[in-house]
Amino acid sequence: MATVATTTPKAGGGLPAWVRSPKFARLLFPFVVLGVWYLIYYTIDSRIFPSPQQVAVFMWEEITLTSGVRYSSVAENLYVQFGITLMRLTIGFFIALILGTIVGLAMGISKKADAFFHDWVMGFLAMPALVYALFLGIALGFTNIGPIIAVVIAGTPFVIINIREGVRNTPRELIDMARSFEVPQNKITRHVLLPSLMPFFFAAIRYAYAVGWKGLVITEVFASDRGMGWTIKFWYDAHRAHGVIGYAVFFIVFAMALEKLVFDPLADRAFKWRPKIDAVQMAEGDFGAVSREGLLLIEDQEIEEGVSMTNVDGGRDG
Amino acid sequence: VATTLEEQAQGPRSAEEERLLALRRKEVRDRWMWRIAGYVFFLAAWAVASRIIGENLFPGPIRIARTIPELIESGRFFSSFAATLTRIGIGFGLAFLIGVLIGVLTQSRWWSGFFKDGVTISLVSPSLIWALTGLVIWGFEPQGWIFAIVLTSFALVTVNVAEGIRALPKDLTDMSRAFGVTNWRRQRDIVFPFLAPFVFTALRFGFSVGWKVTVLTEVFSSNEGIGFEMRVAQQLFRMDEFFSWAISFFIFALILEKLVLQRYERKFFRWREEVAA
Numbered sequence: 001m002a003t004v005a006t007t008t009p010k011a012g013g014g015l016p017a018w019v020r021s022p023k024f025a026r027l028l029f030p031f032v033v034l035g036v037w038y039l040i041y042y043t044i045d046s047r048i049f050p051s052p053q054q055v056a057v058f059m060w061e062e063i064t065l066t067s068g069v070r071y072s073s074v075a076e077n078l079y080v081q082f083g084i085t086l087m088r089l090t091i092g093f094f095i096a097l098i099l100g101t102i103v104g105l106a107m108g109i110s111k112k113a114d115a116f117f118h119d120w121v122m123g124f125l126a127m128p129a130l131v132y133a134l135f136l137g138i139a140l141g142f143t144n145i146g147p148i149i150a151v152v153i154a155g156t157p158f159v160i161i162n163i164r165e166g167v168r169n170t171p172r173e174l175i176d177m178a179r180s181f182e183v184p185q186n187k188i189t190r191h192v193l194l195p196s197l198m199p200f201f202f203a204a205i206r207y208a209y210a211v212g213w214k215g216l217v218i219t220e221v222f223a224s225d226r227g228m229g230w231t232i233k234f235w236y237d238a239h240r241a242h243g244v245i246g247y248a249v250f251f252i253v254f255a256m257a258l259e260k261l262v263f264d265p266l267a268d269r270a271f272k273w274r275p276k277i278d279a280v281q282m283a284e285g286d287f288g289a290v291s292r293e294g295l296l297l298i299e300d301q302e303i304e305e306g307v308s309m310t311n312v313d314g315g316r317d318g
Numbered sequence: 319v320a321t322t323l324e325e326q327a328q329g330p331r332s333a334e335e336e337r338l339l340a341l342r343r344k345e346v347r348d349r350w351m352w353r354i355a356g357y358v359f360f361l362a363a364w365a366v367a368s369r370i371i372g373e374n375l376f377p378g379p380i381r382i383a384r385t386i387p388e389l390i391e392s393g394r395f396f397s398s399f400a401a402t403l404t405r406i407g408i409g410f411g412l413a414f415l416i417g418v419l420i421g422v423l424t425q426s427r428w429w430s431g432f433f434k435d436g437v438t439i440s441l442v443s444p445s446l447i448w449a450l451t452g453l454v455i456w457g458f459e460p461q462g463w464i465f466a467i468v469l470t471s472f473a474l475v476t477v478n479v480a481e482g483i484r485a486l487p488k489d490l491t492d493m494s495r496a497f498g499v500t501n502w503r504r505q506r507d508i509v510f511p512f513l514a515p516f517v518f519t520a521l522r523f524g525f526s527v528g529w530k531v532t533v534l535t536e537v538f539s540s541n542e543g544i545g546f547e548m549r550v551a552q553q554l555f556r557m558d559e560f561f562s563w564a565i566s567f568f569i570f571a572l573i574l575e576k577l578v579l580q581r582y583e584r585k586f587f588r589w590r591e592e593v594a595a
Contacts, residue, residue: 021431025432048455111349116355128530130545130564134549135552135557135561137552139375221446255442255443258442
């Protein structure tokens with residue numbers, strides 16, 4: 001039996017089936033990255049470029065607290081630094097969520113509010129974190145307030161556009177029908193409005209958290225004396241490449257853990273009510289949840305275009 | 319068909335049409351009024367905030383409008399723009415090519431599995447880690463910032479191209495396979511024309527990330543460019559110059575992204591909409 005299983009695919013493609021499976025390719029990727037790393041390590045003319053083992057040892061010492069590095073009296077080690085960042089991120093995130101939901105609902109419901117806020121929301125959305133990071137550092141010094149404001153500035157526009165899209169996508173016919181059958185308002189809200197808003201609200205949370213974090217770490221470099229961003233800058237200033245790369249890997253692990261352990265299970269719950277088409281798309285989707293978010297952004301852009309198109313046409317009319 | 323449509327359009331409008339048109343005009347007028355109101359409100363809020371915080375720390379819109387011409391007269395303005403744009407051109411240009419290549423490769427399930435984690439990592443991790451890693455290894459050498467720009471922005475390009483691959487009409491590729499068309503011809507005649515609009519969208523999204531990380535790398539390892547000027551102005555506590563650099567390049571990038579790229583995107587692919595209609 002075994003021989004049959006191994007020989008048949010060989011006739012088809014020249015390589016055994018397990019080599020040609022996407023799973024194997026996925027497992028292969030980290031090894032290729034390591035290979036490239038070693039290639040650079042042995043060819044680069046640099047005294048500080050570390051080998052993977054050096055970085056692994058550094059990371060292990062940071063995790064087990066045996067490296068002997070004490071960053072400061074308040075934030076001694078890796079865990080405290082990450083905890084501080086997480087605290088700032090969460091506080092800023094909730095402020096952004098509240099603020100963004102209010103403005104987003106207003107923009108979705110009223111066209112006037114939409115016209116009022118639109119350009120400025122888009123402006124803040126596209127603003128690089130560097131601008132407010134440098135400014136907050138000078139204006140507020142090394143407090144917690146600066147980084148929290150950075151999270152709010154970074155996250156709020158994403159909440160706004162997603163909530164606005166959610167309100168625009170509520171099924172009008174369903175609400176009309178429910179009204180004509182005299183369904184009470186709280187039931188409409190619970191069974192029609194909220195479920196249709198849910199995916200957008202969820203996207204808002206995910207974006208606000210991810211983007212807020214990215215803005216936050218840059219702000220911590222310039223406007224803080226502690227936190228994840230500060231720590232990686234600490235190793236950068238010390239010209240310790242193994243420290244910088246080690247912390248870069250910690251950042252990646254942190255982000256991936258957030259995606260896989262928090263947001264993906266949440267997404268499964270948020271999208272549970274939806275028909276199975278999505279499940280099929282997700283299974284076939286090459287980049288899973290991420291590409292779905294990309295699509296959401298594209299859709300938003302198209303709606304943008306729609307708005308400006310009507311403006312142009314209206315201008316011709318008038 | 320065209321002539322009848324024109325005749326219809328030229329004919330006298332009915333009362334209903336007139337009413338709808340007037341309604342629409344009013345809507346557009348309202349929109350513009352509220353839009354202008356928004357601009358007035360936010361600019362006033364900015365001016366008031368700068369009064370409260372202090373003009374020197376947080377300069378208001380009038381001060382900025384006065385500082386930008388000063389910067390242009392100083393002669394550093396255009397050379398800084400040129401330096402940053404060169405970096406963007408090289409770094410993001412490379413990232414775009416790599417991103418499109420990986421996106422096209424996702425047609426094969428094997429390659430899509432191979433790059434899956436790499437793309438996800440690039441999407442979820444902050445540009446700061448690539449910037450610092452690249453710069454601590456290579457310093458002022460161009461590899462450092464190229465590394466940072468490529469690893470930050472290729473993934474957004476890939477995701478958008480992969481979205482196009484997913485929408486690829488399967489019957490066309492199946493048919494070309496059945497008729498024994500070579501892979502290269504299939505790519506050239508079916509995949510690439512179909513992907514073109516997606517690639518344009520990818521370019522626009524990628525650019526929006528690419529220029530930001532470029533400015534960030536200039537803060538750490540450059541002696542010219544917008545990021546460098548911003549950092550210097552901030553360290554000298556010249557906040558008016560700092561905001562002038564930031565805002566002038568920000569507006570430039572926004573115009574490039576929203577007006578130029580988006581407009582070309584629409585112009586290039588108008589034929590598609592006509593086909594769809």
